[in-house]
Amino acid sequence: DGGWGWFSGWGETSSPYFTALVVHGLLLSRQCQLPVPPQVLQRGLEWLQAYQQETLRCLQLPPKQYRHKPHADDLDALVFQVLAVAREEQYYQEHMAALLFRDKKHLSPYSKALFALAEWERLQLPGTQESSAPQTQRLQELLRNLRQFVQSDDENQTAWLNLGPGNFWWCWHGDEIETQAAFLKLLCRTGEGQGELSRGLVKYLLHNRKHGKYWRSTRSTAAVLEAFSVFLEASGEGRSELEVELLLNGRTLAQERYSPQNIFTARNRFLVPAEDLPPGEQVLKIRKNGSGPLYFNAYLQYFSQQDFIPAAGLEVKVQRGTYRLIREDEQSSTAAAGGRAQSVRRERYRRELLPPRAVVQSGELLEIEMLLESKNDYEYMLLEDHKAACCEALELRSGYGDNSLNAYQEFRDDRVAMFIPLLPRGKHTLSYRLRVEASGEFSALPTKLTGFYAPELQANAEEQKISVESE
Known part of the structure; x- marks a missing residue:
């Protein structure tokens, strides 16, 4: 029937999602002057056009009638955008554009960017007056809607759309990487390819590759590469x-x-x-x-003889807090056999933060809390906390601890190593407990956070000095 489905098999039907993906790829191939079978592309466009016409019919049905569709959705925006890329008047449906704009509150940021790109494509047709066309007004409004999600990090020179916790990340229209790529492409198409926001998005996407080579999937990788190609063309850097x-x-x-x-x-x-x-x-x-601009990074490796080593980090940061645990048990009542009240003592501790140069008593219980801050999503990180020679970890068996990052913990003689499979953007804490066992003057070397497969990604906390007095 001209469309494409998930796989070829008995009973398989064409899917608007997969058909849109294939037709989009064929249109890109045609733009790059690659040989494309014209009848294959034509039948694909006609299938999407027929699907859009049926969607319009369902949107116009009375609310209680069979097959009524309450509002335009993300899939409608994708089909609309692919048809607009063809840049032929017959494939642009003004009525669908008006309905998508009416229902834009139901669209994800990704779909809003696709809708805006479709309106830009329509404005490229001959004879269109950009200043008065309804496409221009809708395009400007969609850009304003998307800009409200923009966040930036001047220290890291990155920018991104913050999709928030309510984003449907498990759906194609909620993919964060593809959303950033679509927004970057939109900025480049609308004349902002040389702006700081576009450059910040490029750097953010580069930092969020897996293993430094690719993104989450073949689809997201293709979407980013397409956006980068548009950026290179718009900025002139290519x-x-x-x-x-x-x-x-x-x-x-x-x-x-x-x-x-x-x-x-x-x-x-x-x-x-x-x-x-x-x-x-x-x-x-x-x-x-x-x-053209020149991008560069500089790395300096050196041995430091500083007596008190300060904290350092950029892409990732780590802070170490050492707490004295003061036992303050609580008494509470619970029901015993026969319904009688029974007094139970519950173990409780009050934490007291120690300064960088602290005095503790031998035998005291300490808790080490490490605050990790990441500018991006990183995989396979190693966190090593070097213990002072006077302390020993309470936990002796290595394994997966009870922590939010699902880190594997190894308790070694001189340090505690934590292997983090995924470090999401934001702030996270990891902790473990020590007991002071020897008296004297001691130093705990800085906590280190490094990337397994990106060794230039590193940070360290400041040094900790501890004076231990005998009981």
Whole structure:
């Protein structure tokens, strides 16, 4: 019938969702001047058009009539957007656009971005007066609606749409990555490809790859790559030609030329060995000649002899709090056999936060609480808390502890290691307990948080000094 379903089999019917995906890919192929069977694309567009006509009929039925549809939904926005990409007048349905705009409160942010992209496509048809067209008014309103979800991190130079806890992340129209990609594409289409918001979205999407290579699925990866292609075209960065020179203390270290022809083969990593860094101040300069921006990161690895090591971190951060546990048991009554009241003592502790240089007594019970802050969603993180030599963990058996991150805990002689499979964006806490067993002056080295497969992703808490007095 011209459409596509989930798989080919007896009784299988065409799906508007899968048909929209395939037709969208065929339209992109045609835009890239790749060979596309015209009859296959034509039949797919006609199937989507027929589906949209039937949806319109159901939306116009009386409320109690069979097959009445109360409002336009996310799937209608997807089909509408794919038909608009064809840029042919016959596939654009003004009545459906009006209903989608009327029911926009029922659309997810992803679907609003798709709807806005469809309106932009309609404005590209010859003879359309952008200043007075209803598509322009709807497009501007949808952009305003989406901007209210924008959040940014100036320290990290990222921006994203905060979809909130009510987002249907398990549905295609609630996918966070695809939503960011659709919004980035919309900004580029509407003339904001060179703005800070677009650049922040690009960096946010780059930071939220899995294993640094791909996104959550083949579909989300394709959506991001399509958005990046539109960004490169809109910002002009895909046509950049640069000559870059690195200088250390006025001496040239390296030179490289970047162009569209060698963008994937040119050298993009430069290492300065320790022997080239004499004592004293070092000045590293990067000179750029040519059009287009230059993005760079710099990493410095060194051994510190600081007596008190401060906290550090950017993409991820960790803070360590050491608490003295003061036992304050509670007495309560509970029903015993025969219905009689029975007094029961319940173990309770009051926490007292210790300063960075604390004095404790031998035999006291301590609780270590680590506050983790992540700017993005990261996988496979290692948290290592180095214990002071005077302390021993109460728990002796390694395994999955009772914590919100489902971290696997290993209690070693000098540290407690926690293996975190997924660290979502936001703040999280992990804790464990120690007992003070020896007297003297001790130091607990900083807690470290690192990425297993991205070692440049790291943070550390500040050092802890402990003076232990004998009982």
